Amino acid sequence: MKVCGIIAEYDPFHLGHLYHLRQAKAQSGADFLVCVLGSAFSQRGDAMLFSTRDRARMALENGIDLVLGMPVSFSCAQANRFACGGVGILHRLGIITHLSFGCETDDLSLITAVARLLGQPDKAFIAGMKDSLSGGASFARAQGEALQAALPGMPKSLIAAPNFILAVSYMRELDRLGSDIRAVPVQRRGAYHGTAQDSSASAGAIRAMWIQGSISRAFASCPAASTAIMRDAHTHLPDALDKVLLSRLTSAQTQELQTCPEISEGLEKRILAMAREADSRAALLRLVKTKRYPHARINRALSQALLGIKRSPAAPGYTRLLGFHGRARPLLRAIAQAGFPLISRPVRSGDPGVALDMRAEELWHLGSGQSAAAAWRQRIVIL
Numbered sequence: 001m002k003v004c005g006i007i008a009e010y011d012p013f014h015l016g017h018l019y020h021l022r023q024a025k026a027q028s029g030a031d032f033l034v035c036v037l038g039s040a041f042s043q044r045g046d047a048m049l050f051s052t053r054d055r056a057r058m059a060l061e062n063g064i065d066l067v068l069g070m071p072v073s074f075s076c077a078q079a080n081r082f083a084c085g086g087v088g089i090l091h092r093l094g095i096i097t098h099l100s101f102g103c104e105t106d107d108l109s110l111i112t113a114v115a116r117l118l119g120q121p122d123k124a125f126i127a128g129m130k131d132s133l134s135g136g137a138s139f140a141r142a143q144g145e146a147l148q149a150a151l152p153g154m155p156k157s158l159i160a161a162p163n164f165i166l167a168v169s170y171m172r173e174l175d176r177l178g179s180d181i182r183a184v185p186v187q188r189r190g191a192y193h194g195t196a197q198d199s200s201a202s203a204g205a206i207r208a209m210w211i212q213g214s215i216s217r218a219f220a221s222c223p224a225a226s227t228a229i230m231r232d233a234h235t236h237l238p239d240a241l242d243k244v245l246l247s248r249l250t251s252a253q254t255q256e257l258q259t260c261p262e263i264s265e266g267l268e269k270r271i272l273a274m275a276r277e278a279d280s281r282a283a284l285l286r287l288v289k290t291k292r293y294p295h296a297r298i299n300r301a302l303s304q305a306l307l308g309i310k311r312s313p314a315a316p317g318y319t320r321l322l323g324f325h326g327r328a329r330p331l332l333r334a335i336a337q338a339g340f341p342l343i344s345r346p347v348r349s350g351d352p353g354v355a356l357d358m359r360a361e362e363l364w365h366l367g368s369g370q371s372a373a374a375a376w377r378q379r380i381v382i383l
Contacts, residue, residue: 003331004030004098004184006064007086007170009038011048011203012218013058013226016102016189021063023186024100032065032331034096036086037322039075039357040364041307043082045299047236047364049207053378054233056322060383061225065328067381068342069320071353072360073312076303077261078296083169088316091179094338095331100184101170104161108185110154111164115171117150118143125150140294163188211237240367242281245306249275249284252305259310262301267293271301307360318343318351323381347376 004024010017025033037059040052048055056067074085090096103111117125125146132142144159158164167185174181189200201209201221209218219227249272257268270288278284281302288298303309318341324332335342346354361375 001032001095001330002028002030002097003032003034003095004028004100005090005093005096005181006033006035006100007070007083007090008035008059009042009048009203010035010055010059011038011042012050012206012222012230013055013062014201014203014206014222016200016202018062018223019189020100020102020186024098024184025063027186028098028100028182028184030098032328033063034066034068034090034093034331035059035064036068036070036089036319038070038082039072040360041072041076041303043075043077043079043300044296045076045301045303046238047241047303047367049210049235049237050230050233051236051364051368051378052322052361053381054229057229057381058226060323060325060381061229062223066324066331067322069322069357071316071318072307072357073261073309073353074316076300076307076309076360078300079165079169080172081261083166083173084314085316087170087173087177087179087181089319089340091174091177091181092316092338092340093319093335094340095334096181098182098184099170099174100186101163101167102188103163103167103185104158104188105155105164106185106187108183110151110158111167111171111183111185113151114147114154115168115175117147118168119172119175122150210235234365234368234370236364236368239280239282241306241363244363244366245281245302246275246278246284248306249302257301257305260301260304261309261311262297262304265292267298267301271298271305307356307363309356312353317341317353318349320344320346320354320357321380323383325383344380 006024037056041047059067070085074081090099128146128149129142132145147159148154171183206218206221254268257263274284274287278287285295285298289295321342321344343349343354346358358375362372365375366372
């Protein structure tokens with residue numbers, strides 16, 4: 001039995017995702033597709049636009065057989081930890097034969113070479129990094145320059161490409177685990193950022209259309225199975241929890257923020273000082289951002305502080321069951337035999353990680369205009 005794993009957020013599930021699913025299944029020859037879905041808060045640090053349950057439904061309606069949830073402490077995190085959560089779950093399920101991901105390139109040899117170099121940097125790479133950093137370059141730029149020097153044929157455009165960074169992180173995690181899961185990269189089509197107006201629009205562009213009220217344009221970039229769910233969905237707009245966040249920060253102590261994974265080197269002091277000057281999350285991000293502290297890192301740090309995410313286990317110890325097709329019941333039996341904890345009833349779990357996941361769900365529901373209790377009434381999606 002071949003089972004292909006996919007790590008995704010699907011906020012929302014669009015036509016590019018549908019293309020990826022079809023290519024992943026065809027190239028892997030998989031009998032089943034299993035998705036590890038990001039939590040209520042994204043890898044970029046924002047609350048998702050659509051709920052965890054609606055995103056799970058979109059995945060199932062569009063071809064995924066089984067949807068599992070990534071713990072929020074891994075989902076709302078930088079690329080390496082996000083990969084640790086997604087790949088770690090897929091590896092520990094004991095049933096996954098392939099891992100497919102969308103990327104700006106499908107050159108697996110290049111992705112692997114970069115992953116190995118970052119995992120085990122040679123002396124020349126380390127020296128190049130040090131020279132760039134001493135010259136005032138940011139860490140990302142220094143790493144990019146060192147990669148280009150070590151791999152002359154590497155396109156410069158890939159160095160900071162978001163899906164390439166994730167792809168490299170996935171390969172590094174597979175290597176670290178000694179996993180025999182085979183990678184299946186699928187080259188992305190269309191835009192990633194921006195406001196594309198055609199069927200190739202990215203999830204970020206579609207969210208921007210939705211927030212701006214261009215609903216018909218957003219629908220044009222999504223399959224019918226997704227739009228049917230999106231029409232009736234509650235959504236969480238970007239500024240919905242701004243006052244909650246600022247209230248949390250203005251009453252926080254320095255020691256509390258120091259425990260957040262993304263906070264170090266005095267960032268906690270800058271956040272706490274600027275929180276009293278800001279009237280919104282966006283304003284706070286502008287005030288805190290410096291060359292040393294980039295936007296993405298600060299944004300994740302703010303959500304980690306809001307949720308109370310602390311430096312937690314190095315590997316995921318469970319996954320939540322979000323939904324499945326009836327045809328996927330053999331997968332559930334196989335996972336049960338492998339012994340990896342599959343949480344189907346969070347209310348009965350005593351795991352602190354599950355409690356944190358549900359805290360994130362409660363806040364998402366509050367921000368979407370619902371009660372916190374509604375988070376606990378979400379049922380597993382069964383088709």
